[in-house]
Amino acid sequence: MLDTDVSPRAFVDTARAIEAEIGKVIVGQSQVIRGVLICLLSGGHTLLEGVPGLGKTMLVRTLGRALDLTFARIQFTPDLMPADITGTNVIYEDDAGNRSFRFQQGPLFANIVLADEINRATPKTQSALLEAMQEHRVTAGRGVHPLPEPFFVLATQNPIEMEGTYPLPEAQLDRFLFKLYVPFPSADELREIGKRTTSIQEPEVAAVADGSTLLRMAAFCRELPLAAPVMDFAVRLVMRTHPEEPTSPPLVKQYVRYGSSPRGLQAIVLGAKVRALLEGRFNVALEDLRAVAPAALRHRALLNFEADAEGVTADRVIAEVLDTTREG
Numbered sequence: 001m002l003d004t005d006v007s008p009r010a011f012v013d014t015a016r017a018i019e020a021e022i023g024k025v026i027v028g029q030s031q032v033i034r035g036v037l038i039c040l041l042s043g044g045h046t047l048l049e050g051v052p053g054l055g056k057t058m059l060v061r062t063l064g065r066a067l068d069l070t071f072a073r074i075q076f077t078p079d080l081m082p083a084d085i086t087g088t089n090v091i092y093e094d095d096a097g098n099r100s101f102r103f104q105q106g107p108l109f110a111n112i113v114l115a116d117e118i119n120r121a122t123p124k125t126q127s128a129l130l131e132a133m134q135e136h137r138v139t140a141g142r143g144v145h146p147l148p149e150p151f152f153v154l155a156t157q158n159p160i161e162m163e164g165t166y167p168l169p170e171a172q173l174d175r176f177l178f179k180l181y182v183p184f185p186s187a188d189e190l191r192e193i194g195k196r197t198t199s200i201q202e203p204e205v206a207a208v209a210d211g212s213t214l215l216r217m218a219a220f221c222r223e224l225p226l227a228a229p230v231m232d233f234a235v236r237l238v239m240r241t242h243p244e245e246p247t248s249p250p251l252v253k254q255y256v257r258y259g260s261s262p263r264g265l266q267a268i269v270l271g272a273k274v275r276a277l278l279e280g281r282f283n284v285a286l287e288d289l290r291a292v293a294p295a296a297l298r299h300r301a302l303l304n305f306e307a308d309a310e311g312v313t314a315d316r317v318i319a320e321v322l323d324t325t326r327e328g
Contacts (some may be wrong), residue, residue, distance in 0.1 A: 014209050021066035103143055120250060150214050155176070227284070293322055
């Protein structure tokens with residue numbers, strides 16, 4: 001176990017150790033792994049999107065093995081009900097025959113929760129995560145039950161064009177710090193995947209950080225100073241995702257229905273702070289904001305029907321915002 005005393009050096013060493021353990025199992029996908037790690041160290045939740053078979057679930061399971069935390073997997077299906085996730089009140093009878101209601105915790109009560117194929121469940125069930133992801137608690141009946149700390153939801157979803165999927169509600173999407181796309185591997189990476197997954201030897205993943213370490217690292221990130229011009233640039237990025245903003249680029253005015261919420265600004269700032277530390281710097285630069293902005297904003301810029309018809313993606317819109325936003 002690494003030293004839990006937080007210093008810039010200890011922070012980087014712990015983060016590198018987590019990445020190294022994940023790399024024992026996951027081939028390539030360095031940008032995705034880095035994005036997940038930034039979310040983790042920011043104390044936020046992650047949404048991973050990609051076609052089946054790209055290792056999204058394996059990535060989250062490996063992360064769970066690299067951390068000394070409780071782990072739970074929820075397989076989302078159309079018949080899954082909210083109580084199957086959060087838990088429910090059940091009748092309990094003691095030795096004397098007295099009956100009372102007792103809350104039976106669901107799989108949501110874990111440090112790391114893998115919400116696998118989250119968009120295969122109905123919106124009713126998806127919404128069961130809203131309170132948990134924002135407030136780290138579950139309300140059942142008249143009782144409020146706190147979730148363990150730290151608490152992370154790492155969800156995977158298939159592209160919404162695939163059969164049997166339901167689009168995530170906007171409020172649900174907004175609770176994810178980052179939305180990360182998982183790309184198809186290159187030929188060399190595919191060859192290495194074939195070697196690793198068809199041999200008898202399975203890589204051993206060691207736990208290199210615990211909950212206390214992650215909580216301290218998340219607190220350490222928030223202490224990182226942010227210069228006023230850097231914050232102003234982040235604010236301009238978020239404001240210019242709104243079509244009613246006078247300075248928004250033409251793509252935003254034409255194709256965006258709703259722009260980013262204030263959570264988008266929080267995601268950019270926190271993600272940039274973690275990235276700066278991982279790059280060995282104790283100050284946040286504009287390049288950090290630019291690096292994390294697509295993952296922080298792509299699911300918060302809601303496009304209209306015209307964008308769908310013309311094949312305009314959120315990433316294209318965010319790229320236009322980044323290219324046209326002044327730095328000074």
